[in-house]
Amino acid sequence: MSLDEIKIGGMGASRRRVEDNRFIRGKGNYVDDVVLPGMLHMEILRSPVAHARIRSIDVSKAWEIPGVRLVLTGDMMATRNLAWMPTLSYDTQAVLATDKVRFQGQEVAAVIADDPYIAKDACEAIVVDYETLPVIVNPDQAMASGAALIRDDKENQPDNKVFDWEVGDRSATDKAFEEADVVSEIDLHYPRSHPSPLEPCGSIADFDRSTGKLTVYMTTQAPHIIRAAVALVAELPEHMIRIISPDLGGGFGNKVPVYPGYVISILASILTERPVKWIEDKTGNLISTGFGRDVYLKGQMAVRKDGKILGVRMHTISDHGAFFSDAQPSKFKIGLMHSAFACYDIPAAHLTAEGYYTNKAPGGVAYRCSFRVTEAMFFQERMIQAAADDLGMDQAEFRRVNLVRDDDFPHRTPFGFLTDSGQYGKCLDVALEAIGYEQFLKDQEEARKNGRYLGIGISTMTEPLGAGNSREYDILGIKMFDSAELRVHMTGKAILRTGAKTQGQGHETTWAQIVAHELGIPADDVVVEEGDTDTAPFGMGTYASRSTPVAGAAVAMVARKIRAKSRKIAAHLLEVSEEDIEWELGRFYVRSSPDRGVTIQECAMAAYSNMPDGMEPGLENTAYYDPPNLTWPFAAYVATVEVDPETGVWDVLRMVAVDDCGVRINPMIVEGQIMGGLTEAYAMASMQFITFDAEGNCVGSNYMDYLLPTAWETPGFELHEVVTPCPHHPIGAKGIGECATVGGPAAFVNAVMNAVEHLGVRNIDMPLLPDRVHEAIATRSDISGAPPVRTDAP
Amino acid sequence: MTSLFEEITETSVDIPVRRVTITVNGEKRSANVEPRLLLAHLLRQGFNLTGTHTGCDTTNCGACTVLVDGRPAKSCTMLAVQADGHDVMTVEGLASASELDPIQEGFKEEHGLQCGYCTPGMMLTAKALLEENPDPTEDEIRWALSGNLCRCTGYQNIVKSVLWAAEKMRNSAG
């Protein structure tokens, strides 16, 4: 009798989470919860100015404070070759400033003391003499002739440009534009934003001189990458480095890069011969760590009068702050920006990209998205809306004309990706049906007569998840496969370890469900571990969505290897040949007499006590999975809003999300991911931003200024699903963690723009704060750029 | 803890400390603290109750929320000395020896947490709400929780978790 898959917590079960048991009791084990004997505490002194030469640093008063054990400056780091470190994008980044500071908040000195209060006292006692230099706060300033040179530390860096990049077919695209009936244009700024997980970054470095082993507890989404980076930077042997990423209070991409604080804490431990704990405060996190977005997106769409899109041009200008430390595949300088328009059948496209240094925090990171995909999809859907408007065509109809049809797969996207499956039209239909599209348009017209501004916004997209195949994807040369190791004990219980790293996605719960699905071992019988490089197989970690596509696949593959060996054991136990064995969930049986069978647990016991001749005992294996392709989840998001023209305040009336992430391992967790992503989308559309004044002072370096929506502002969400299994993924799953963050913002922005389009307003750049919306309405003009930090101008 | 020895370091001489006695999760606990020590840090480092988290430095996020005399308070915005003589409940005080608080059950049942970092504060604020208002509407829940930030869940399941707990508590109250 086959087991009931849902009952054993297999795939499709909304299994309640294993990790909750400790979190609801306050027994999580986050980095700041870890206490090691003799531990010291580290605080970092940060630069108050954005661009300045350091004339001198006087640390004498800091040393005098009782309880101070060590004070580190850039010069001291330099004697050990640690003042600079390589970034994940083949650039270098200052660990502690030596010659100059290049952004407000840059690390200048560090104090290690008996407690963090004393360390802070000592930081305050350090005197730094800065000679300020001209400040560059945006790419326009960076590219201007005669602009101050930010990276004068680099050879062969004559200006502030980081890269030029290009993809697509320029001549085919030019031709498409010549043939167009309508050319639409749009010019957007995706403001600098920050993943800002609730838990800031930190590390506890513990170098044991007697064994030569370095153990570092660290808030990292990618412990194995960190181990490799530390081996490189600190020149310690890889096998003597152990990175432990315990519970993480969120990540969203922010906890991928190597931060100076980690490196300094490691050196501090080596020098003091004590464990050294560094926990940054929220300001440190917001002002200096991996931000997201900050891209100018300009483009045009060539359209035929019947609504067919002939071609699209994109030009992006990205702001990388003071150091190019993007965590992204080395081949793609602007990440996967060229995944834009993947869901539409567009014959020609061309993209050019430039990147610049500025006096701002370095980066960025893929903030809850595959590298740059949020920007790509935002641009895509804003461009689509603009083109539909210019053409005078209904938003939904325009999309229907151009969405790739269900039977058009495999499909080559405008910039050359290969998508394998999709039901984009159905997704849109479900969304429009749920929101009551036709009725809403009628209501909108009626409301407008009464001076009320209602709006509806659509966002449809497919995006690449699960980077990525080794032919195309690597970070610093390391290929982006992932791994799973499964060991089944003699009583049929198991331990699973993967190279991914959960930060709230529930891997301890969901990976066990895949094992249950493949082997019929109840999920409750499988314990899942991640994050310790001494025990976990090598993986590139979890950024925003690659886990299910890559590590999840590895889990399925390793479980299948276990099943294959178990089949041989079953044949031995049942005294038949392997060809006579059939499998049903949890059990092998003899095809010709199905009553004769053995459970998977019996096979496990036999692996230790009754092996077939010549078979290696034990029941365990490892799988490394190199994904054959990216997976392509898709979605349709529709938002309705009402805008108060008197104040510019807008409220979300409804938000409908239709997601296809293939086979859903745990529907409850999938929905949780979507709602979290939609909230990020709402936050970015409505209030979240980081900006700078002319002196490079950061606005948005604490939660007073960096606005996250509370339960009060955040709207409710209505979720629907379409299921198109991924054809190449072992369990047909795609990723889901980031989709709503990627596709959501455009739905909200399109809705507000739709509410005010009758006034001739075409674009308001995010965040759509009330004053910006109001200004657009009052002046009937577009609002571009991030909120300015004006002073005293009326 | 032992009274057998207490190491004296150069930093511990001459710094004025005050003795505080706080009833934490029903148990009287005392410590000598510097006046500048934040309550959150006394709980986390002094009393090893690491379930209370710190997530910001501007009193916005509420991850550090505990109940002081039954009312939610941001423990990062209180000095430990201010809690002297008062009752403090942390997340560790929610469950009894044998069972979870319905709020904890609700959060697990309705997937009200993902990374778990905001969860202790959320649950304690919710507990105080349900004590005052055993049958809150969704709006009342969202309003009451508007001092606790979450980055993972989007709040919708948190609201459902609180509603679940409220219903369970009303049913067992009879």
Added chain:
Amino acid sequence: MYPSRFRYESPTSIDEAIALLEEGKGEAKVLAGGQSLVPMLKLRFASPDLLVDINNIADLDYHRFDADGSLHIGALCRHEHLEKSSEINSRQPTIAAAAPLVADPIVRTRGTFVGSVCHADPQGDWASCMVALDGHIVAQGPNGRRNIPVRSFVSGPFQNVLAYNELAVEAVIPAPQGTALGGYMKLERRVGDFATAAVAVAVDMSGGKVTRAGIALTGVGGTTVDASDAAAALVGGSLDEASIAQAAELAASVAQPRSDHRGSATYKRHIINTFTARLLGSIAESHERAA
């Protein structure tokens, strides 16, 4: 995140507190709710030598209406006590409207009304209510008590006129001259944000006419802005479309907002106009319905 060191005392009487402030010679700060002070200590925007914690002084945690109808709010009355008071809800609508909008629900369990007024943040909500209601602060020093009208109390951003050895012990809101009507409307980008702009309106009516009025503006000047002309224009008349529009315009004209990332000065002035009109409009409407 970590305050610098300070001496800490926790007196149990007002006299003791005042003696300590005297000792502090201007380098002491009073700790009541701490929801403004402790954040400043943590960021080291304030590094006082001495902290005088008044939370253990008995009989300061009250709010009550006296027989003459005046409202007395003790130094340790928390925001949420006012928010939950049904008497305040019915008798002091301006206060009732503002209470839920101060900071966030958790801060409101500890922060105090009097402390907030003393903190004198130009974006503070309570100071606007006090101005609109003609309130005063009762200060106690070594030489006894004195009343300081709120308009003279705040002398600049984060500055009040209390002597270094004076403690604010109470806030008083005078009895209304008729039916007390009022409201508070605040534009904040999200709960817990400071006001982009806000308006406190307090209007006493009798026989369909305005007997007393106060309008005060939050976040549009170096301190709370007293829109006294706008208020004066209402007195003696009724609340109709014309008088409301005129008051709204007068209120906007005395606003002196700065352009910043919350909005341009033009926008903030416009919000003042809009909110004043909306508040007066809804007051007029509910008064008509009640009549």
